[in-house]
Amino acid sequence: MTDQPIKIFLADDHTIVRQGLAKLLEAEPHIKVIGEAQDGREAVNKVQKLNPDIVIMDIAMPLLNGIEATRQIKKLLPQTKIIILSMHSHDRYISELISLGASGYLLKDSTGVEIVKAVSAAMKGDVYLSPSISRRVIDDYLSLKKTSTREDLYAKLSNREREVFQMIAEGHSTKKISDVLCVSPSTVKTHRANIMEKLQLDNITQLIQFAIRLGIVDVQNQDFDS
Amino acid sequence: MTRIKQPKPAGSPVDVCKLQEDLKDSESRYRCLFEGSKDMIFITFKDGSFQDVNQAAVELLGYDSKADLFSVGSAEKVYHNTMHWKVFQKQIDRDGFVKDFEAKFRKKDGSLLHCLLSGNAVWGKDGNIIGYQGIAKDITARMDAIRNFRQRHHELLVLNSVAFAMNKTHDLNAVLEIALKKALEVLELKAGAIFLIDHDKHIFVLKSQHGLPAAGTGKSSQIQLHDKALMTSLLEEDLVLIPEPIFPPFKAVLLSPDGQASIELTCFLITAKEKACGFLALDAPPDKDITSGQDFHLLGSLGNFLGGAIENASLLQTIARHREELKGLTARLFQSQELERKRIARELHDEAGQALTGINFTMETIEKELSSELIHIKEHILDVKKQINRTYHEMRRISYRLHPSILSDLGLEPALDVYLADISKHSDLKIDFKMVGFEDRVNPEIESILYRISQEALTNTLKHAAAGHFKLSIIKSYPQIIFLAEDDGIGFDAGEFRGHQQALGLLSMRERAAMLGGKFTLRASPGNGTRIRIEIPIKESAYD
Ligand SMILES: Nc1ncnc2c1ncn2[C@@H]1O[C@H](COP(=O)(O)OP(=O)(O)OP(=O)(O)O)[C@@H](O)[C@H]1O
Ligand SMILES: [Mg+2]
Numbered sequence: 062m063t064d065q066p067i068k069i070f071l072a073d074d075h076t077i078v079r080q081g082l083a084k085l086l087e088a089e090p091h092i093k094v095i096g097e098a099q100d101g102r103e104a105v106n107k108v109q110k111l112n113p114d115i116v117i118m119d120i121a122m123p124l125l126n127g128i129e130a131t132r133q134i135k136k137l138l139p140q141t142k143i144i145i146l147s148m149h150s151h152d153r154y155i156s157e158l159i160s161l162g163a164s165g166y167l168l169k170d171s172t173g174v175e176i177v178k179a180v181s182a183a184m185k186g187d188v189y190l191s192p193s194i195s196r197r198v199i200d201d202y203l204s205l206k207k208t209s210t211r212e213d214l215y216a217k218l219s220n221r222e223r224e225v226f227q228m229i230a231e232g233h234s235t236k237k238i239s240d241v242l243c244v245s246p247s248t249v250k251t252h253r254a255n256i257m258e259k260l261q262l263d264n265i266t267q268l269i270q271f272a273i274r275l276g277i278v279d280v281q282n283q284d285f286d287s
Numbered sequence: 288m289t290r291i292k293q294p295k296p297a298g299s300p301v302d303v304c305k306l307q308e309d310l311k312d313s314e315s316r317y318r319c320l321f322e323g324s325k326d327m328i329f330i331t332f333k334d335g336s337f338q339d340v341n342q343a344a345v346e347l348l349g350y351d352s353k354a355d356l357f358s359v360g361s362a363e364k365v366y367h368n369t370m371h372w373k374v375f376q377k378q379i380d381r382d383g384f385v386k387d388f389e390a391k392f393r394k395k396d397g398s399l400l401h402c403l404l405s406g407n408a409v410w411g412k413d414g415n416i417i418g419y420q421g422i423a424k425d426i427t428a429r430m431d432a433i434r435n436f437r438q439r440h441h442e443l444l445v446l447n448s449v450a451f452a453m454n455k456t457h458d459l460n461a462v463l464e465i466a467l468k469k470a471l472e473v474l475e476l477k478a479g480a481i482f483l484i485d486h487d488k489h490i491f492v493l494k495s496q497h498g499l500p501a502a503g504t505g506k507s508s509q510i511q512l513h514d515k516a517l518m519t520s521l522l523e524e525d526l527v528l529i530p531e532p533i534f535p536p537f538k539a540v541l542l543s544p545d546g547q548a549s550i551e552l553t554c555f556l557i558t559a560k561e562k563a564c565g566f567l568a569l570d571a572p573p574d575k576d577i578t579s580g581q582d583f584h585l586l587g588s589l590g591n592f593l594g595g596a597i598e599n600a601s602l603l604q605t606i607a608r609h610r611e612e613l614k615g616l617t618a619r620l621f622q623s624q625e626l627e628r629k630r631i632a633r634e635l636h637d638e639a640g641q642a643l644t645g646i647n648f649t650m651e652t653i654e655k656e657l658s659s660e661l662i663h664i665k666e667h668i669l670d671v672k673k674q675i676n677r678t679y680h681e682m683r684r685i686s687y688r689l690h691p692s693i694l695s696d697l698g699l700e701p702a703l704d705v706y707l708a709d710i711s712k713h714s715d716l717k718i719d720f721k722m723v724g725f726e727d728r729v730n731p732e733i734e735s736i737l738y739r740i741s742q743e744a745l746t747n748t749l750k751h752a753a754a755g756h757f758k759l760s761i762i763k764s765y766p767q768i769i770f771l772a773e774d775d776g777i778g779f780d781a782g783e784f785r786g787h788q789q790a791l792g793l794l795s796m797r798e799r800a801a802m803l804g805g806k807f808t809l810r811a812s813p814g815n816g817t818r819i820r821i822e823i824p825i826k827e828s829a830y831d
Contacts, residue, residue: 075641081648088655121637121692128696148640148683151693153701169644170676173651212723215762221829223724223765242829275723276760276771279808279820 066093067184070113072104072130073097073146074122078169082117082146085173092180101125105133108141115164115183117176120147120154128158135162142183146171155194165189211271214260222259225252229265230272327402327423330409335361335372338418347425349395362421367391367399379408379419390423401427438581445469445585446592457607459600463495466593467567471497474582476569480541480552482510483565483597489522491565499541499550499570509542510568512554521563533587534558536578539568553577555586559594566590618802621795625690625735632690635682643679647672691738699734699761700725703741707759710745717756718745724763733823736799737761737770743792744772744819752776752817768825770805773818781811796821 069092071079079097086092096111098104102125108116116134120127131143144165145158155166164183167175168191175191182189218226221242228238235253239246262268272278321328327344331337337357348365350356359365366372371390378385384407392400406421445466452465463481471479478498482491491510512518514537534556540549552568567590571577577586654668686692694702700722711718728734741759748757754776762769793809796819800807805823 073641075637075645077645078641078648081645081652084652085648088652120696121633126696148636148644148679149693149696151701151705153693153697153705157697157701169640170647170679173648173655212721216724216726218724219830220765220827223763224829227764275762277762277764277769 066091067115067180068093068095068111068113069180070095070104070108070111070116071097072099072101072108072116072122072127073119074099075119078119082176085176086180088173089177092177099123101127101130104130105137108134109137112138113141115142115144115180117144117146120145120149120158128161131158131161131163144176144179144183144189146176150191150194152194155190159188163188166194167191168193211260212275215275217259218256222252222256225249226256226268226272227277229253229256230269230278324422327425328421329362329423330418330420331362332418333416335363335376335419337362344423347394347400347423348392349398355395362419365392367393375404375406375421376419379406380416383408389426392423399427400425401430435581438585441473442581442585442588445473445589449589449592449596453596453599457600457603459597459604460494462596462600463593466589466596467495467497470567470586470589471569473585474569474571474577476571476575476577478550478570480568481557481565481593482568483557484521484524484563486522486524491522494565500543510552511540511542513538513540524562533583533590534563536583536586541568555590557590557593557597559598564594564597567593614798614801617798621736621799621802625739629690629695632686632692635689636686636692640679640682640686643675643682647675647679650675694734694738695731698728699737702734702738703759706738706742707745710749714749716749716754719756719758720760722761725761729763729768729825733768733803736803737768737823740770740796740799740819740821741772743796747792748772748774748776748817751779754816763825765829766825766827768823770821770823771819773816775816778811778813778815778817780813781809 069086071082071094073079073082076099079099083094083097086094095113096107098107100123104116104118104122105125118127118130122130125133127145127147131145134141134143139162142164143162144167145163146167146169147154148169150168158166164186165179165188167179167189171191179189215223224242225238228241233241235246235249239249242249257263257268260268260271262271269278321341324341325343327347328341329337329344330339337359340353340356342353345351345353345356348356350359356365363369363372368391371388375385375388375390378388384405386405388404388406390402390404392402394400402423403426404421404423406419408416409418409420411417448469449462449466452462456462467479467481471477478496480496480499481494483494484490485492493510512521517537537554537556539552539554541552542549550570553571554566554568556563557565557567567586569577569586577583650668650672654665657665657668691702691706693705703720703722707718707720710716744759745757748754752774754774756775758771758773760769760771762771797807797809800821800823803823805821808820809818810820811817
């Protein structure tokens, strides 16, 4: 700990929560609450002015929610640590906010001790999570994100390519596709080549199989384990 | 009696005797044939004056006796069209005969006799034509039948085209348009109109017109019935139509917009269920009577027929309007339900939840500041904190069930992920879920509708399917999002699902899909699982 107290900013739309929190934190000698906001937009504005070390932020807030406020503050002031104090315990919230750069995620039933622990961890550059949140879930999620499947590749297709993809999969000829889309057959062929490349497919059979697996083509009896 | 060729003059007297005998014999046979014929037979001299006629001719032409007919003077006089007599003569002069020549004769009373006429020349001894002989078959009845048949045929044609138009379109204006066009065509008229009665505004409204320069369609028009009493009762809807197959025609004048010119129209009432709903107004030239005979009959039938069409069209319009209203109401209901749920969920979560959180923190501060003598109170404080915690979690659960805030906070994919993971935890059902092709979040309405539809689909699978596997995929294709929910359970007879009065699940899925302009397809059959596919159009450009 340094001699300087840790400057903390509270963002929560509920006065009662802010008051409770402030009381809890002010009881700690090395912590000072330097400001409060009751919605996300106010938080972003005040944080820029007050430049706290740590922002303790709720997710559910009017005007701008905590997720967006976190995104904006981390962009404007990357050094500012953000600890989320939320009622949401879903993994998806946690991983989303951690990936946005939050330094801690606490549930609202956390004890004062935990909050103080999270503050110290954040000051050291660590990430602190409520004990009830399994760390493994986060690791799993973050690692899962890296492996890219063909389905992820599909997201890289442009709208026009998706349209052509579906029509090819439905068995339409190049001529028909070019008629429907009012483009030349050679344009359709170019689209097709781009689609095959983007999806890393070798032939039309694979393309059709993939479309069926996705569920794009409305087939009568689809093999369930495909 | 002369015949085509005179027999050669006789030779010896014995022969003469025999020949005269024979001649008499054949003459009487011929006379018998001549007089017994039901067809009219006449023989004239070269100039057309009668030499002989048979009894049938006298009767068919309506004369009292042969002498009566002869007093007419010449055959030419009994022809309806003297040209026909001339043609008859000319052809026989040239060819020696005519065959199946259609001609009309004028009867004594002036009416016409329609005949099929054949004839040949009467030769003189010198080989010159000295007269004509004709045999005419009365085909008046046949011609009447044919005309009748043609008329019927036309009538059917008109009614058929109207029926066809009715089948093809529910647009009343199109039906009226066709009906008017056909009626004019068949009656060989140039101008006419159809007016409907607007019982609310008490006016005649011009719905369709042809060839009336004065009239502009749709305008409340300047039509005046000659019969003012009839006009009033039509407009006031108090006309009682005694079940009469066809209401008598009536006259009206159509004024031009500037009130200057006017056209007289002959009108035929259009009726439905013994109520007048409009009329056909036709511009018939003075020499054409459409108020009697076949034309009248046709117009009467058309009036009845159009009445049915008008009633159908207005019923369909009402149904369509009600369906639209219902659709709008359903959509509004869903929307307000969703909004209300969201509001309550938020209130519970935020207001009550946060209050509890605050209280919890305050309790903790109190706990810390408590002096050690009051240690027994600590236990109570702990108790209160536990209760707060339980209440807090229960409230969050309720709030989540009402409206998962994760849906608005993070989007459809995380929300469904969390929802499905939760179900998975509590059942043996294997759940596959993927969302493919979504780089950004889609609009919140689509998100919340797809969320509710997914919930309903999975609920059905859990409730009814006894399935081992549930698959949910949402793919962003273009120009639509494809939603697919399927299970490998027992399935059901999809054709019967309409019959379920209480079941709302499938219906609400379909209605929700309709709110997004989506196409809902249900494919299910006993033993083959259940599959729901919804295609929702997206409004993005092809080149994003
Ligand atoms: N996945 C399914 N597998 C087997 N049967 C199904 C399935 N989904 C629906 N059904 C059959 O279709 C009927 C109608 O379904 P629907 O969801 O409309 O009503 P419900 O589930 O009976 O009642 P509600 O959804 O209104 O609570 C069901 O009662 C059931 O018989
Ligand atoms: Mg149901």
